[in-house]
Amino acid sequence: MLEIAVRHAQGDFVLEADLSIGSGLTALFGASGSGKTTLINLVAGLLRPTQGRIALDGEVWSDSATGHFRPPHRRRIGYVFQEGRLFPHLTVRQNLLYGQRFTPAGQRRESLERVVGLLGLGPLVERRPAGLSGGEKQRVALGRALLASPHLLLMDEPLSALDVELKAAILPDIERIRDEVGIPILYVSHSLEEVSRLATQVVAMDHGRAKPLGSPDAVLETVSRVDGMPPGNFLHAVVTSHSVEEGLTLADSPAGPLFLRRTDVAVGTHIRAFVPVSEIALATSLPDGISMLNRLSGTITDIRDEGASAMVAVDCAGERLIAEVTRRSARVLTLAPGMPVHLLFKAVSIATEGIYRSA
Numbered sequence: 001m002l003e004i005a006v007r008h009a010q011g012d013f014v015l016e017a018d019l020s021i022g023s024g025l026t027a028l029f030g031a032s033g034s035g036k037t038t039l040i041n042l043v044a045g046l047l048r049p050t051q052g053r054i055a056l057d058g059e060v061w062s063d064s065a066t067g068h069f070r071p072p073h074r075r076r077i078g079y080v081f082q083e084g085r086l087f088p089h090l091t092v093r094q095n096l097l098y099g100q101r102f103t104p105a106g107q108r109r110e111s112l113e114r115v116v117g118l119l120g121l122g123p124l125v126e127r128r129p130a131g132l133s134g135g136e137k138q139r140v141a142l143g144r145a146l147l148a149s150p151h152l153l154l155m156d157e158p159l160s161a162l163d164v165e166l167k168a169a170i171l172p173d174i175e176r177i178r179d180e181v182g183i184p185i186l187y188v189s190h191s192l193e194e195v196s197r198l199a200t201q202v203v204a205m206d207h208g209r210a211k212p213l214g215s216p217d218a219v220l221e222t223v224s225r226v227d228g229m230p231p232g233n234f235l236h237a238v239v240t241s242h243s244v245e246e247g248l249t250l251a252d253s254p255a256g257p258l259f260l261r262r263t264d265v266a267v268g269t270h271i272r273a274f275v276p277v278s279e280i281a282l283a284t285s286l287p288d289g290i291s292m293l294n295r296l297s298g299t300i301t302d303i304r305d306e307g308a309s310a311m312v313a314v315d316c317a318g319e320r321l322i323a324e325v326t327r328r329s330a331r332v333l334t335l336a337p338g339m340p341v342h343l344l345f346k347a348v349s350i351a352t353e354g355i356y357r358s359a
């Protein structure tokens with residue numbers, strides 16, 4: 001368990017965190033300048049907190065009250081950064097083994113064979129970094145970090161430099177590390193897909209304050225409470241078929257059938273489809289002659305005014321969706337809790353990059 005209870009001032013910026021982070025992957029989410037790197041640097045020992053204490057499994061790493069401070073190289077942390085930062089003159093095998101160098105033989109939990117197997121690095125071990133793809137480099141960087149047998153893994157936007165395909169290829173490796181290595185992972189990301197796929201818990205950084213938000217489901221299935229995320233709904237669904245000639249993918253959600261832009265996600269895959277609140281129209285009866293393919297029905301549970309808009313929460317067979325309408329529409333339609341309504345949105349309202357595979 002990583003325990004962080006700090007208040008750290010740098011210039012005008014103040015970071016405050018009171019977190020307990022167990023094994024699994026904790027995603028650190030937040031706008032630029034919100035303090036993610038500062039928090040990572042405090043944990044890594046690259047910064048000393050002006051006030052407070054950081055400890056891992058009861059071992060104190062820094063404590064402003066006693067002045068105790070354990071230097072970074074004695075914290076047994078594995079790092080993976082945006083770019084692999086591999087040694088260009090060493091082979092993949094030598095790069096991997098470098099990770100082990102600073103871990104005393106008796107404390108090595110990982111072996112080269114296990115890490116090579118875990119990350120599928122077998123065919124690469126004799127090659128040099130210059131000949132590797134971005135995704136392969138990141139996989140080697142991950143392997144090197146793991147071979148240090150770290151007690152904690154810090155990953156700072158490790159996939160943000162990769163294109164969609166390379167990202168998709170490496171996500172399962174990170175899932176395997178999360179599930180099989182059993183150490184806390186602190187993972188900085190701006191990507192909803194990564195957070196939705198990988199995180200066991202989410203911490204939002206908001207102007208220097210670390211706010212634990214719980215599981216990604218709790219965060220993602222309601223209107224976003226995280227800076228930098230557009231407000232929207234995540235609908236669970238299973239892909240049922242594709243229509244190539246119509247350019248559509250069909251999926252079943254508990255709320256009803258969904259029509260999505262055509263994707264290459266296989267039939268049977270569990271997905272979350274992101275529907276922005278502003279894309280949903282409400283109707284008190286089903287209209288004819290309208291092009292919106294998605295028509296879900298439910299009962300209004302709650303209406304909240306937000307500026308000129310009304311945020312209308314609707315229960316659709318247990319799925320909670322939020323639609324943003326003008327306050328004028330809410331008044332004209334006499335929307336009120338308990339009222340049955342239809343939710344309408346276009347297939348094209350769900351961007352292809354808004355369809356996430358869920359675990």
Ligand SMILES: Nc1ncnc2c1ncn2[C@@H]1O[C@H](COP(=O)(O)OP(=O)(O)OP(=O)(O)O)[C@@H](O)[C@H]1O
Binds near residue numbers: 010033036205
């Ligand atoms: N040495 C410093 N002295 C004063 N202020 C600093 C120092 N280092 C960082 N800051 C400020 O602290 C704040 C948090 O920075 P930090 O790099 O932790 O943000 P971040 O969330 O990692 O941002 P990004 O996503 O852009 O990397 C920023 O306002 C930054 O300008």
